[in-house]
Amino acid sequence: MTFFKIISIFDESAFEDVKINLMTTIYDIAKKTGFSITTVSRALNNYSDVSEKTKKLILEAVEEMHYYPNSVARTLSTKKSWALGIIFVEDLGIGMKHPFFNSVIEGFKKSVEKKGYDLIFLNRNVGGVKMSYLDHALHRGVDGIAVVSSNYDDSEVEKIIASTLPNVIIDLHSTKSNVVYSDNLHGCELAIDHLYSLGHRKIAHIAGHPKTFVGLERLKGFKSAMKNHGLDIHKRFVVDGGLFSAEGGYNAMRKLLQMKDRPTAVFAAGDNMAFGAMKAIREAGLKVPEDFSVIGFDDIELAGEITPFLTTIKQDMDKIGEKAAEVLLQGIDNKSEPSTCIVPIELIKRESTKSVN
Known part of the structure; x- marks a missing residue:
């Protein structure tokens, strides 16, 4: 389904059309379809409690009216930024190239995107100004933070765990935060x-x-x-x-x-x-x-x-990422108590082991 209209920069009438379409709001979609604003919002965010028939009618109206939800308006109406922060802390110097971290973050990414969230990779330097990971997260207004870290004594991670911002810590144990790691x-x-x-x-x-x-x-x-x-x-x-x-x-x-x-x-x-x-x-x-x-x-x-x-x-690794997404989103929606999720493992027998001679 196409939400954008491709226009020529020389077509002034098309510009006028776009100006009008950019004025379309979720209220207009609700008025046209006869559904409540809540139903329209839940349909656009692909909630399972909205029937496929209702979603179809709403999405048809969205396409017809060329509606594209403004992020600021969406934040005001849902009280969410629909953005999550990712913090990656490791000492190997390999970064995202490390296969374990790469797979975990990919599993997390796929899960949260299905729920309509964007990801922001947070660092400690924003526009040339140094700040903590937590300050950057608050500056960006993210709804929650996922931290991939194995370092026990990282003070930056401790600040996040101690904050009121929903968070999940991957590959590290804490009784003060949601944590996900292998058995x-x-x-x-x-x-x-x-x-x-x-x-x-x-x-x-x-x-x-x-x-x-x-x-x-x-x-x-x-x-x-x-x-x-x-x-x-x-x-x-x-x-x-x-x-x-x-x-x-x-x-x-x-x-x-x-x-x-x-x-x-x-x-x-x-x-x-x-x-x-x-x-x-x-x-x-x-x-x-x-x-x-x-x-x-x-x-x-x-x-x-x-x-x-x-x-x-x-x-x-995929399951670790999926579970991390699950517990973080639960924490955002329900302000639940910290939980520990230990993901099962298995032995893979190959060629590098054999019986003693």
Whole structure:
């Protein structure tokens, strides 16, 4: 359905027509169709409680009258800006190119767009003026904020959590805000269970940065799962892999390779670290999975493309984004109490793990 009229800049009569059409309001649509303003508004915003027949009649009138809802008028009539702020905080320097964050934000975007919301990516520099994320959000008048962050100690995120503006925090835990993240602890349990079932007893962990939520959660999950199987946790078998990069995994694996009593399996807290570990193993003249079984966490797209294909714990990234959108919009509409949504995960068995010889 076309809402815009394409005109020639030389057609003055067309300009007059556009001027008249721009004067059309939601009240005119209501008057023409005989429906209430509320019904017209809900039809335009695709609410499910408006019948398809009613929507059809209203949209026909919209097209005939060339109505396009003015954003300011829409804000005044609904008490909403119909805009949501997105804040992206990460220390890898990869930004939106990171497959996990990219997929989560895309899932969030698709969900909120269906409800008629625009997205504004917020930063701390507006028109050359430095301001906090929260100040930028208030400046833009957004209805709510989604924060993608793994950093426990980010003061900017804390300001948002403490504010009255509806928000959801993705990939971080808080009892003061809506939060959505994967079941990291169960994911670690599945990883260790799998390695144990293959006969591995000397299992190392390449851990994520201790200042990140997922790094701490997956280290906690690793230790808990090892204890469940009565396995010793050697301090030297737990190596810091940094900020979930391939380089961090590579350096951590090199440390493990220098040990006389090496592990037979490695559980990396992220797929990129697992890829780095496999590179270090290859450079040492050894093979995966013949000499080392390697398992990751995330199931990014490359996990099924780099050989050997990586056994990993799959996060449902689209679902994380969808759930984040759901709880944020509920918070905006109903001013509900903070909630925690933990998204299920699953083990994906591929080629990088095998039974101990």
